[in-house]
Amino acid sequence: MLEMARLVGTPRKGIILQTRAGRNVENSQSCEPDVLxxxxxxxxxxxxxxxxxxKPACGVYNCFGLVWASRRTAIYDESELSKILTDDGYRRLATEEQIQHGDVILYRLDGNTLHAAMALELRQLQLESSKMxxxxxxxxxxxGEDIHHFLDVPDDIRECSIEIWTDRP
Amino acid sequence: MTLTELDSDEIAQTVFTLATPNAIYAILRARSDIAAIRRHLFDNAGEARRAIEEYVRERLIDLKPKTYFPHEPAFCALAVVLETLPMPAAEDFLSELSVLKIAEMPISPRVAALCLQRRREILISNTVAEFKVGPIQPDASSPRCIDRLPMVTTRTDIFKAAA
Structure with a gap:
């Protein structure tokens, strides 16, 4: 049924990507998007x-590749994320701690990580409101890449629990 | 309700905004339109193979080397639709897609692998359940008896329930 795809397609390509501890991180680069x-x-x-x-629509990397692989490749497996968080010294931010630039926001649902984003800045939308x-x-x-309020996300991600992770001590 | 419903922008948005195959699989499984298409294929099993093959063939025409395959969201959704259907065409599609390792389709083979894994788990657990029987001789002192017959469940019933 998919014989044609095997014949026409090009082999998947990954790069050497490792955690701080030297463990390999499985990855593959995505092709550039078509018009549709x-x-x-x-x-x-x-x-x-x-x-x-x-940035407009582009291939090569996904959100995890943006956060942990400098836009060079895409990471897909949940197990690779756990590996990175552990080996790269990430910890979950405590409730009383303030989020800072460079911290990572993970959108999770039932043990699945749906999306990751990197904190850029804290903005005060109204005079008396806290910074978000x-x-x-x-x-x-x-x-593509977009800058947005951390709760202003597509419908499928909206119902997620939000975890903030940092590599700060 | 036809397979072309899988080409919807809503399904594409799900696949294009989520990062892991596990997340895509979980969200697609919860969609009512996916369940409706699965039911439709089940009810029209006689025409299902032709419909699936035609749908796949028509979309593969748009596969261009070194360009992202635009119908990958639909293939992810089709994998989830076929996950529990007791049809050789479903098994063929999932088996072939799950081993496909091409740069143009990075997500759908991973979703298909998850579907295939669950499909096999369901089949294994149901096969075990199918052959579970009550004790033939519950008490050595009592006369030999079969107090109840094991329930007969056909494979079609199992998939009907799962679908």
Missing amino acids: TRERYDLLRRKYYSWINR PWVLSKWGNVF
């Missing part, structure tokens, strides 16, 4: 008009 996928990204962006676009984090996200492996 780019249009779908534009359609999504129209729904979230407060997002600030940083704005984050940088790369959506999937072929959509």
Whole structure:
């Protein structure tokens, strides 16, 4: 049924990526998106008009690749994320601690990590309200990068629990 | 309700905004439209193979080397639809997709592998349940008797329940 895909497709390509402890992190680079996928990204962006676009739809990396692999590749497996968090000295931020630039926000549901974003800045939306984090996200492996309020996320991610992780001591 | 429903922008948005195959699989499984399409295929089993093959073939025409495959969200969704269907076509699609390692389709083979894993787990647990029988001789002192017959469950019933 998928014989044609095997014949036409090109082999997956990963790069050497390791944790601080030297353990290999499985990864693969995604191809650049086609016209239809780019249009779908534009359609999504129209729904979230407060997002600030940083980069149009692109391949190669996903949100985990943005956060932990400097936009060089995509990481897909849950087990690889645990490996990175452990080996790279990440810890969950305590409730009383203030989030800072560079901290990582994980959107999780029933043990699955749906998305990761990096905290960019703290913004005060109203005069008496507290400062809220704005984050940088790369959506999937072929959509673009956007800066947005950390709760202003696509519908599937909205019901998640949010964990903030940091590598600060 | 036809397979073309899998081409929807909503399904594409789910696949394109979530990062891990596990998350995509979990969210797609919870969608009512996926369940409805599965039911439709189950009820029209006679035409299912032709419909699946035609759907896959028509989309693969758009597969271009070194460009992301635009129908990957639909293939992820199709894998989830077929996960519990007792059809050779479902098994063929999931088996073939799960071993596909091409750069143009990085997510759907991983989703298919999860579907295949669960499909096999269901089959194994149901097979065990199928052959579970009550004690033939519960008490050595009592006369030999079969107090109840094991319930007969066909494989179709199992998949019907799972679907």
